[in-house]
Amino acid sequence: MKKIGFLSFGHWTPSPQSQARSAADVLLQSIDLAVAAEELGADGAYFRVHHFARQLASPFPLLAAVGARTSRIEIGTAVIDMRYENPLYMVEDAGAADLIARGRLQLGISRGSPEQVIDGWRYFGYQPGEGETDADMGRRHAEIFLDMLRGQGFAQPNPRPMFPNPPGLLRLEPLSEGLRERIWWGAGSNATAVWAAKLGMNLQSSTLKNDETGEAFHIQQAAQIRAYRAAWKEAGHTHEPRVSVSRSIFALVDDRDRAYFGNGQEEDQIGFIDERTRAIFGRGYAAEPDRLIEQLKTDEAIAEADTLLLTVPNQLGVDYNAHVIETILTQIAPALGWR
Numbered sequence: 001m002k003k004i005g006f007l008s009f010g011h012w013t014p015s016p017q018s019q020a021r022s023a024a025d026v027l028l029q030s031i032d033l034a035v036a037a038e039e040l041g042a043d044g045a046y047f048r049v050h051h052f053a054r055q056l057a058s059p060f061p062l063l064a065a066v067g068a069r070t071s072r073i074e075i076g077t078a079v080i081d082m083r084y085e086n087p088l089y090m091v092e093d094a095g096a097a098d099l100i101a102r103g104r105l106q107l108g109i110s111r112g113s114p115e116q117v118i119d120g121w122r123y124f125g126y127q128p129g130e131g132e133t134d135a136d137m138g139r140r141h142a143e144i145f146l147d148m149l150r151g152q153g154f155a156q157p158n159p160r161p162m163f164p165n166p167p168g169l170l171r172l173e174p175l176s177e178g179l180r181e182r183i184w185w186g187a188g189s190n191a192t193a194v195w196a197a198k199l200g201m202n203l204q205s206s207t208l209k210n211d212e213t214g215e216a217f218h219i220q221q222a223a224q225i226r227a228y229r230a231a232w233k234e235a236g237h238t239h240e241p242r243v244s245v246s247r248s249i250f251a252l253v254d255d256r257d258r259a260y261f262g263n264g265q266e267e268d269q270i271g272f273i274d275e276r277t278r279a280i281f282g283r284g285y286a287a288e289p290d291r292l293i294e295q296l297k298t299d300e301a302i303a304e305a306d307t308l309l310l311t312v313p314n315q316l317g318v319d320y321n322a323h324v325i326e327t328i329l330t331q332i333a334p335a336l337g338w339r
Contacts, residue, residue: 001337001338001339002305002306002307002308002333002338002339003043003044003074003244003306003307003308004042004043004044004307004308004310004328004329004333004338004339005037005042005043005044005045005046005073005074005076005307005308005309005310006033006037006042006044006045006046006309006310006311006312006321006325007046007047007048007078007246007309007310007311007312008030008033008045008046008047008048008056008311008312008314008321009048009050009055009056009311009314010026010027010030010047010048010055010056010314011026011054011055011314011315012025012026012054012055012315013054013315017315018315019315019316019317019318019320020314020315020317023054026055026056026314027056027061027062027065029314029317029318030045030047030056030062030066030314031062031065031066031069032318033045033312033314033318033321033322034066034069034070034073034075035066035069035070036318036322036325037073037322037325038070038071038072038073040322040325040326040329041329042073042325042329043073043074043307044073044074044075044076044106044307044309045066045070045073045074045075045076046075046076046077046078046106046108046309047059047062047063047076047077047078048077048078048079049077049079049080049081050113050116051081051084051115051116051117051120051124052115052116052117052120053116059077059080060093060094060096060097063075063076063077063097063101063105064096064097064100064101066101067097067098067100067101067102067104067105068100068101070101070104071102072104073104074104074105074106075097075101075104075105075106076105076106076107076108076184077107077108077109078108078184078186078204078206078244078246078309079108079109079110079112079184079185079186079204080107080108080109080110081110081111081112081113081121081138082109082110082111082112082138082139082141082142082145083111083112083121083126083134083135083137083138083141084112084120084121084124084126085109085141085145087141087142087144087145087148088144088148088172090145091145091148091149091172091175092172092173092174094107094149094176094179095172095173095174095175095176095179096174098176098179098182099174099176103176103178103179105176105179105182106182106184106202107179107182107183107184108184108185108186108204109142109145109183109184109185109186110138110142110185110186110187110188110204111134111135111138111139111142111192112138113273114273114274119134121134121137126141139195142185143199145183146180146183146199146200146201148171148172149175149179149180149183150180151171151175151177152169152171153168153169153170153171154169154170154171155169155170155171156169156170157169157170180200181200181239182202183201183202184201184202184203184204184242184244185199185201185202185203185204186204186205186206187203187204187205187209187224187228188206188208188209188210188273188279189209189210189212189224190210190212190223190224190227193205193224193225193227193228193231194227194228194231196228197228197229197231197232197235197241198231198235200235200237202241202242202243202244203225203228203241203242203243203244204243204244204246205221205224205225205243205244205245205246205301205305206245206246207246207247207248207281207282207311208273208279208280208281208282209221209224209279209280210277210278210279210280211270211278211279211280216268217268217280217281217282217283217301218282218298218299218300218301218302219300219301220280221245221282221300221301221304222300222301222303222304224301225243225245225301225304225305226304228241228243229241229243242306242307243304243305243306243307244305244306244307244308244309245301245302245304245305245307245308245309246308246309246310246311247282247284247285247299247302247308247309247310247311248284248285248286248310248311249284249285249286249292249296249310249328249332250284250285250286250324251287251288251289251292251324251327251328251331251332252286252287252288252289252292253288253289253327253331256320256323257286257324257327260313260316261284261286262286266283266284267283268280268281268282268283269281269283289327289331289332289335292332293332293335293336296332296336297336308338310324310325310328312324312325
């Protein structure tokens, strides 16, 4: 059995071929797709965060709105770039969104991905400390965020406050109890997956990772997941971790599917996410249901994960993406034992 959700990058473009031509379109359609996915029986609605781009960027208003319109579905990110974040302010935003959603937030964070601008985090007022890289800074912000989510008081109260204070040092409010165990780390390498396990974060593994062995993407990703689980066990955490993988999966069941995805990518791709890091990009899946089921049976990383996030082409509109999700839930997942 697997939890199955969708992951939207939230693209928009003024092109007449796009169903999402503005930021308002993307935000409102994201809420509508989450509502539709919940009605179809999907388990999660997840959203990507990119800055300086015509894509979703400010997750917490969207997460709160989805939380207010739904009642069951998990709501999350994959991922928030922590190089851009004030971790204390983020505790307040995340706590408020989780309380509105009644404890359904699943918050994916990471050091981030290649950017639209050079060192965009500098424009947000952040820079690495002495001897730090930008990745180090992102992990440092993440550790502060995790520490603040414990809810321990740390701030000295004013002796003459405007309103009465509880006794002792003050914590950030609102705090949502239990959110600390629903934080995920988006890991691009085996080492960062192990680091996330030691800190007690769940694992998100995307459609790309560092090419560390030259093997097929799904084999490398499965090895990353096993290394993460071993490190989790060694750390002695008392609850079970969660692991998600993302995939582009389309069952070709009508003329629209075949027109959009009938000539889809069938092989992994190799590229560079920066000047130093060779990466492997996982293949997409698009085939008639019987053939698609056989292909997915061989994906070792999907087999290792407990959660599958379906990347959706949001610019094709809510109705089409609901069709994509429904087809996977009803025609593919049962045959693979995911439902």
